[in-house]
Amino acid sequence: MRRQPQTFHFDPKLSFNADKKHVRDGLSTTLRTGDNLWLSCDERTTVERLRRTRGNEYGEHFSYKLGAFLDLPGGADVEIDIEGMGEAGHYLWLLGSHGTKRKQPDEKDEDVAKQIKKLAKTVADPNRYLLARIPLLLNPETGDYELHKTAPHPTEKKATLTAAQLHGNGETNDLIDLLAHDPHLKAFVEIPGKDNGLDIEGLAVSTQGQVFVGLRGPVLRGWALVLELRLEEDKHGRLRLGKVEGATEKYYKKHFLDLGGMGLRELRLRGHDLLLLAGPTMDLDGTIAVYCWPNATQQATDSLVPGKQLQRIFDVPHGHGPTAGQDKAEGMALLDDQHVLIVFDSPTDARKTGANQIVADAYRLPD
Numbered sequence: 007m008r009r010q011p012q013t014f015h016f017d018p019k020l021s022f023n024a025d026k027k028h029v030r031d032g033l034s035t036t037l038r039t040g041d042n043l044w045l046s047c048d049e050r051t052t053v054e055r056l057r058r059t060r061g062n063e064y065g066e067h068f069s070y071k072l073g074a075f076l077d078l079p080g081g082a083d084v085e086i087d088i089e090g091m092g093e094a095g096h097y098l099w100l101l102g103s104h105g106t107k108r109k110q111p112d113e114k115d116e117d118v119a120k121q122i123k124k125l126a127k128t129v130a131d132p133n134r135y136l137l138a139r140i141p142l143l144l145n146p147e148t149g150d151y152e153l154h155k156t157a158p159h160p161t162e163k164k165a166t167l168t169a170a171q172l173h174g175n176g177e178t179n180d181l182i183d184l185l186a187h188d189p190h191l192k193a194f195v196e197i198p199g200k201d202n203g204l205d206i207e208g209l210a211v212s213t214q215g216q217v218f219v220g221l222r223g224p225v226l227r228g229w230a231l232v233l234e235l236r237l238e239e240d241k242h243g244r245l246r247l248g249k250v251e252g253a254t255e256k257y258y259k260k261h262f263l264d265l266g267g268m269g270l271r272e273l274r275l276r277g278h279d280l281l282l283l284a285g286p287t288m289d290l291d292g293t294i295a296v297y298c299w300p301n302a303t304q305q306a307t308d309s310l311v312p313g314k315q316l317q318r319i320f321d322v323p324h325g326h327g328p329t330a331g332q333d334k335a336e337g338m339a340l341l342d343d344q345h346v347l348i349v350f351d352s353p354t355d356a357r358k359t360g361a362n363q364i365v366a367d368a369y370r371l372p373d
Contacts, residue, residue, distance in 0.1 A: 007320040007369055007370075008369075008370070009367040009368070009369060010062065010345075010367065010368040010369070010370075011062060011365045011366075011367065011368075012062045012063070012064070012347060012365065012366045012367065012368050013062065013063045013064070013359065013363055013364070013365050013366075014030070014043075014045075014056055014063075014064050014065075014363060014364050014365075014366065015056075015059075015063065015064065015065035015067065015360070015362065015363055016028075016029060016030060016054075016056075016067045016362040016363070016364075017067040017069075017362070018361070018362050020054070020067055020068075020069040021067070021362060023047070023049055023050050024083065025049070027047075027049055028362070029045070029047045029050065029054060030353065030358070030362070030363070030364035031047075031351075031352065031353065032047040032048050032049050032050075032351055032352070033045055033046070033047060033336060033337055033349040033350060033351060033353075033364075033366075034046055034047060034048040034087075034088060034089050034207075034336045034337055034351060035088060035089055035090050035091050035207075035208075035209075035272060035336065035337040035349075036091070036337040036338065036339040036347060036349045036366075037091040037092065037093060037098075037339050038339045038340060038341055038347070039093055039098075039142065039151045040144065040149070040151060041057055041058045041149060041150075042055050042056065042057055042058075042150055042151050043055070043056045043057075043058070043064050043339065043347075044056075044091055044098070045337070045349065046088040046091065046100075046337075047088075048085065048087050048088060048089065048103075048336075048351070049085045049087075050085060050086070050088075051071065051072050051073060051078060051082055051083065051084065051085060051086050051133065052069045052070060052071050052072060053069075053070050053072065053088070053091070053098075053100070053153075054067060054068070054069050054070075055067070055068045055069075055070065055150070055151070056068075057149075057150060062368070068150075070153050072086065072100070072140075074155065075140045075153060075154075075155050075169045076136070076138050076140070076169060076171050077171065078132075078133050078136075079132040079133065079135075079174070079175065079176030080131060080132035080133040080176060081133075084131055084132065084133045085131060085133060085134075086100075086102050086133040086134060086136055087102050087103040087131065087133070087134045088100055088101065088102060088136075089101060089102065089103045089206060089207040089208065089209075089222075089336075090206070090207060090208050090209025090219070090220070090272070090273070091209060092209045092210050092211035092217075093142060093211065094211040094212060094213050094215075095211075095213065095215075096141060096142055096143060096159065096160060096167055097139040097140065097141060097142055097167065097211075098139065098140045098141075098142040098153060099137075099138070099139050099209060099211050099217070100136060100137070100138050100139070100140070100209075101136065101137055101206060101208075101209040101219065102133065102134040102135060102136035102137070102206070103134050103199060103205055103206050103207065104134055104135055104179075104181070104182060104204060104205075104206045105134065105198065105199035105203060105204045105205040105206065105223075106128045106129065106130045106196065106197070106198045106199070106203065106204075107128065107129060107130075107131070107198050107199065107200070108125065108127070108128050108198040108200065108201060109124045109125060109126075109127040109128070109129065110124075110125075111124050111125045112124075128196075128198050130177065132176030132177065133176075135174045135176070135177075135178060135179040135182060136171060136172075136174075136179075137171060137172040137179065137181065137219075137237075137245070138169070138170065138171035138172070138245070139169065139170055139171075139237075139245070140153050140154070140155075140169045141153065141154040141155070141156065141157045141167035141168065141169060142154075143157055143160060143167075154167070154169075155168070155169050156168050156169070168239075168243060170239055170243055170244055170245045171244065171245055172237070172244070172245045172246070172247070173240075173244045173245065173246060180246065180247050181235075181247065181258075182195060184247070184255070184257055184258070185204065188255065190226060190231070190260065191204065191224070191231075194223070194224040197224075199222065199223055200223075200287075200288060200289045201288075202223045202224050202225065202287050202288065203223055203224065204221070204223065204224065205221065205222040205223040205269070205287070206219055206220070206221055206222070207220055207221070207222040207269075207270060207271045207272065207336075208220025208222075208270045208271060208272045208273040208282075208283070209273060210273040210274055210275045210280060211275075212275055212303055214303070215236055215237075216234055216235075216236070216303055217234070217235040217236065217237055218232055218233070218234055218235075218273050218275075218280060218302070219232065219233040219234075219235060219273075220232050220270030220271070220272070220273045220282070221233070221269060221270055222269035222270055222271060222285075222287055223269050223287040224269075224287070225265075225267060225268070225269050225287050226262070228264060228265075228266060228267045229262040229263065229264055229265075229310075230262070230263045230264075230265045230268060230269050230270050230284065231260060231261070231262055231263070231270075232260075232261040232263065232270065232273070232280075232302075233258045233259070233260060233261075234250060234253075234258060234259040234260075234261060234305070235247060235248075235250065235257070235258050236248040236249070236250050252305075252306045252307040252308075253307070253308065254307075254308050259305065259307065259308050259309075260308045261302070261305060261308065261309045261311065262309070262310045262311065263282070263299065263311045263316065264311065264312050264313040264316070265282070265284045265297065265313070265316070266313065268284035268285055268286065268287070268292075268293065268294075268295070269284065269285065269286070269287035270282055270283070270284055271283045271284065271285050271294075271335065271336055271337075271338075272336070272337055272338040274338055274339065274340050274346070275302075275303070276298075276340060276343065276371075278300075278301050278302065278303045278304055279298050279299060279300050279301065279302060280298070280299045280302035280303070281296060281297070281298055281299075281319075281338065281340070281346065282296065282297040282298070282299060282316075283295075283296055283322075283335060283336075283337075283338040283348070284296075284297060285324075285334070285335060291324055291325060291326055291330055291331065291334075292324070293321060293324075294321065294322040294324050294334075294335045295318055295319075295320065295321045295322065296318075296319045296320055296321075296322065296338070296346065296348075296369070297316050297317060297318050297319060298316065298317040298319055299311065299315075299316055300315070300317070319371065319372065320369060322335045322348055322367075325352075325354060329354050331352060332350075332352045332353065332354045333350050333352070333353060333354050333357070334350060334351045334352055335348050335349075335350055336349065336350065336351040337349040341368055343371075344370055344371055344373075345368050345369065345370055345371065346368065346369055346371060347366055347367070347368050348366060348367045348368075348369065349366045350366065
């Protein structure tokens with residue numbers, strides 16, 4: 007399928023984390039609101055906002071520090087590993103990976119025994135257990151959407167929009183506590199994401215309050231999993247999981263999708279359908295594809311969706327050979343009803359067309 011290049015221009019003053027990694031090198035999710043494009047890098051505690059400047063170009067980079075809106079138990083400098091963004095009801099929704107990670111050995115270190123021991127260690131970053139919403143409102147003077155900790159509701163005179171997050175303590179949250187007892191997932195909660203353990207990637211929120219969460223892992227005998235949640239605000243201003251009608255597990259529905267062994271990397275609602283960006287669960291090069299799950303928002307109960315009920319729209323090229331491990335499609339946004347935008351983690355040098363630029367790809371969807 008023909009690709010349409012889209013160029014992002016970043017501000018160098020806003021683009022580097024403490025380890026000097028540029029935001030363009032770790033894009034993990036993206037979302038469009040009006041003329042704004044929202045992006046996140048998985049090794050930061052910020053979200054980035056760009057504005058469409060002309061044609062297929064985006065610039066006017068602005069960075070929001072999430073510690074100004076949310077309680078980050080690990081502190082403002084510990085990565086969140088944001089893997090999903092959604093928008094509904096005048097809120098920007100954010101999702102961390104919720105998974106543990108395995109230490110990476112240094113192949114250049116001559117102390118082999120030390121590096122083998124390092125590979126046995128797993129850690130959990132406290133900021134990863136994040137499922138939150140932040141008020142998102144259009145500034146009519148600038149045409150940009152802006153984040154607020156609290157703000158008057160734009161159409162309901164007595165209502166106030168407030169930033170809130172799912173109750174947790176830095177070691178877990180309400181969702182993980184439930185999944186730790188789930189018959190399908192309890193064995194995977196403590197396993198690192200890149201080992202086919204629990205790894206959440208992808209978020210979509212409907213105007214009816216459905217919160218869809220995609221799992222990159224685990225993949226169970228070839229079946230990927232989407233969780234469907236409802237979130238409610240409690241009297242303390244925190245988010246709680248609400249009961250989900252028709253769900254076997256009471257607080258979430260489970261939708262198993264036959265994606266041929268691939269896990270989920272991004273979710274995007276298109277009407278009642280859910281667009282799926284799917285790819286390898288493990289840390290390897292492999293097929294990445296965009297699917298459509300028809301009528302995803304209309305599932306009355308838990309569901310088992312065979313491959314024949316899913317439409318495979320197109321495959322996304324990925325690194326191989328000399329570019330192995332690069333150009334890993336991680337994020338997908340709806341540019342409009344007919345086009346999706348794909349952004350990449352670990353982009354190849356060919357995508358870096360300027361010192362602070364990166365090229366993403368837009369694809370036309372079938373009618």
